[in-house]
Amino acid sequence: MPPAKKPFHIAICGGGLGGLALAIGLLPHPHITFTIYESASAFGEIGAGVGFGANSHKAIQLLSPALWDRYRTRATFNGWESKSRTWFDFQVGAGPEEGKRIMEVLMDSAETQSTCHRAHFLEELVGFLPIDKVAVMSKRVVSIEQPEGEKVRIVFADGTDARADAVVGSDGIRSACRPFVVGDDPALQPRFTNAYAYRGLIPMDLAVAELGEEKARNRQMYLGPNGHILTFPVAKGNMLNIVAFHGADDKPWEGPWVKQDQKEAMERDFEGWGKNPRGIMKLLKSPDVWALYEHPPDAPSYHNQNVALLGDAAHASTPHFGAGAGMAFEDALVLSRLLPLCDGPADIQRAFKAYDAVRVPRTQAVTRESRKQGLVLDMRGEGVGEDLEKLAASLNKN
Missing domain, CATH: 3.30.9.30 (D-Amino Acid Oxidase; Chain A, domain 2)
Structure with a gap:
């Protein structure tokens, strides 16, 4: 028998559609634990309707057939x-x-x-998770750091911090996790x-x-x-x-x-x-x-060390293809398939590099073409x- 995989813990920073989708995708894997840190005092979505196309439908089904049934x-x-x-x-x-x-x-x-309706779908995602055990509310991330050879440290606005083997930033277009990944280059803001x-x-x-x-x-x-x-x-x-x-x-x-x-x-x-x-x-x-x-579609990577970005935190786009939420679900699906392949924390960066290889070109193409479509x-x-x-x-x- 192959050796047992070493357990590791992931901090999911942001409890919107994409962050919760990733959590659902990781649920079947007992060697991976996670905590969702949400800045608001309760889960909620701003906005009204959200659209999903064929690829988004497939991503939801592959994440969880039961979730697809609830979505329908x-x-x-x-x-x-x-x-x-x-x-x-x-x-x-x-x-x-x-x-x-x-x-x-x-x-x-x-x-x-x-x-x-965004809020209605969010209710289904929240209902799918043991929220009391995996989510911490009113935790707004202000910065991320990872000293060499150590776990990732997440610093919150209330003065507390947390540590994890990896962080996935799903905290939106003004992500506090993004600077750790792409730096402060004005061209990437x-x-x-x-x-x-x-x-x-x-x-x-x-x-x-x-x-x-x-x-x-x-x-x-x-x-x-x-x-x-x-x-x-x-x-x-x-x-x-x-x-x-x-x-x-x-x-x-x-x-x-x-x-x-x-x-x-x-x-x-x-x-x-x-x-x-x-x-x-x-x-x-x-x-x-x-x-x-x-986000200008020019970021060379969506990860740095053991920190990766998902959804709008990585590749916010105009909505003219109706693909923004769908791209987040695709991101969540890819990460939920790659991370369980890790034998332990030492493999996480390899998983994030593979994520980059497939997600950067696709999502940046969508961003560019959506902008053109809006003008049309x-x-x-x-x-x-x-x-x-x-x-x-x-x-x-x-």
């Missing part, structure tokens, strides 16, 4: 059976051709995309992408009354000059999720990254848009606006602009 109890698909394969119906949202259909982008099969998005939810009955059954119950995207609006059902079809993107015209973002109650600003930005976009704006009572930041959707794409035929060709390609 929360997932929402297009409301009409005839639209089961529709990724989005694209149409012109403003200007003389307002209302004209650009194209319907179809997926390969009916279950290659779904949406879910979060950068504003010259765009922002208004977000909110509308009760489905009101959406149907305003937009009609087809446009309310199925995924739609309205494209216009310097902006686009996407809508999709969430909460098992009881709510319509709205995300209205707008360009910032190369102006720097000022103030908090998320601002509440921005209805007047939203109406100014989308003044002159068509009937359906105006109807959506009318129903959104107090939307938040989110500045869209990304705002009718500002290079070589595409407002030409509807070129738009259709570009959308079908992506």
Whole structure:
């Protein structure tokens, strides 16, 4: 028989979707213990709807078939059976051709995309774990250090610290774990992408009354000059999720990254848009606006010594492929397969190097292409602009 593997302990810093997914993936391996350190006093997600595509679905299934079953109890698909394969119906949202259909982008099969309310999915992830035994709340990480030959030390804002054989930083775009991995190079810090998005939810009955059954119950995207609006059902079809993107015209973002109650600003930005976009704006009572930041896709590595980054802490991206959460689940899946192969703490860096080899090129390609896609959707794409035929060709390609 092979020798028993030496036990080791992992600190998961950040209890969002990606961090909890990694914890679930490690549960079946008794030689690996972990602690989840969450900065908030309770688990919770900001934002509303989140989308998953085919690769994300596969990642969830491979992490845990039981988790996939739970996800499906929360997932929402297009409301009409005839639209089961529709990724989005694209149409012109403003200007003389307002209302004209650009194209319907179809997926390969009916279950290659779904949406879910973030908070609802987080509830399922939390319920999957022995939270009282593995999570410590109100622990905001401020720094990471690893003296040579020693365990990783995590320092918290409350003055306490903890040690672990390895750390996985899943603490978001403004990660406190990231500086230990990528350093303080300004070129690798979060950068504003010259765009922002208004977000909110509308009760489905009101959406149907305003937009009609087809446009309310199925995924739609309205494209216009310097902006686009996407809508999709969430909460098992009881709510319509709205995300209205707008360009910032190369102006720097000022103030908090998320601002509440921005209805007047939203109406100014989308003044002159068509009937359906105006109807959506009318129903959104107090939307938040989110500045869209990304990590430049140039980091040479997502790990340093025994510290690795996951999800937005590693590769925050604009959301124009709906792939951000899915990338975090892919990260979690890869780490949950590599770490159990370690015979002990001495092998952890080898696992993290293998993680780098597959995740860095994929996630950075998504970041680059998502930024380009956002310009296409705002009718500002290079070589595409407002030409509807070129738009259709570009959308079908992506």
